[in-house]
Amino acid sequence: MASNLILRKFMTHFIKILFAIFISSVLLACSSTNQVVKNDGGNSRYAAEFKDALTAMQAGDIESAKTALIAITEKAPNYSGPWTNLGIISAGQRQYDQAENYFYQALKCQERNTVAMNWLGYLSSVKNDFSAASNWYSRAIAIDPKYAEAHLNLAMLYEANLNRPKAALDHYRIYQTQTGGKNTLVSAWIRNLEESMNYVATNSEVVR
Incomplete structure (x- = not known):
């Protein structure tokens, strides 16, 4: 009975992770545009056009945004x-x-x-190249230690794919600190992970 309960908790947690990976990628698409402007050296000559493209993108007019962005790259490829x-x-x-x-x-x-690095980490995960994904997220964090989304993505990668629960917990906590602890779902993941780690530690001591 206890083993079945543990298995159900694990599967529920794993499903949440998969769902969150999808949701976080969607949220990044909506939220990272400001970070792009911040990280980019900028080109004042085309700043207004770029702003209009971002507005269209955030409004869901993807084709107009794409057309405008391509036009800018043709005029300002750098x-x-x-x-x-x-x-x-x-x-x-x-x-x-x-x-x-x-x-x-x-x-x-x-x-x-760092936004490009974070997304390259996501794309590496899609290809199941988890080592490359870890490297991209870590590079982004090395440049910007307060980049909350990269910490979250790295935490999920560590927990779901690389079997590094302690490292995952560290990055979940950093994410919560950087975002004011407002994400109740991540708070639940932290509690579940802490409970799982405590369970493993306790039972390993019993085995000894």
């Missing part, structure tokens, strides 16, 4: 922000190879573009 947002759009449309190309182009323009 402007990292438009490439990054084209990558986000392509990732949202599951055009993963195209998205990856856009993000790499963004990094050529701005090597410290």
